[in-house]
Amino acid sequence: SPIVPRVVGTDDHVIDVPPSAHVVLVRNSDVPGIIGKVGMILGDAKVNIDDMVVGRTNSGQAALMALSTTTPVTDDVIAALRAEDGIWRIDGM
DSSP states (O other): OOOOOOEEEETTEEEEEOOOSSEEEEEEESOTTHHHHHHHHHHHTTOOEEEEEEEEOTTSSEEEEEEEESSOOOHHHHHHHHTSTTEEEEEEO
8 A cells, every 4th residue: 555644743742644735733722622613613614624633742731733624724714713712823734
């Protein structure tokens, strides 16, 4: 079978996600409800998630979501994500 490249980490977070044309990294508090908030914001904007993985730091205080999407995430959606409590930073990859 062919070898498929994977992104296996970023900064101090362990993740395992295939590379994609559209990837958003969400750095957030490791608390219940954040994944749902992100999903609702993207869903309301009609952004389809192809793949998602969650990684945490060893301390368990910070989490990271790596989301591959079928379309680019627009600036207004990124602003809506940044406005949510518990979300610290949004990056593209």
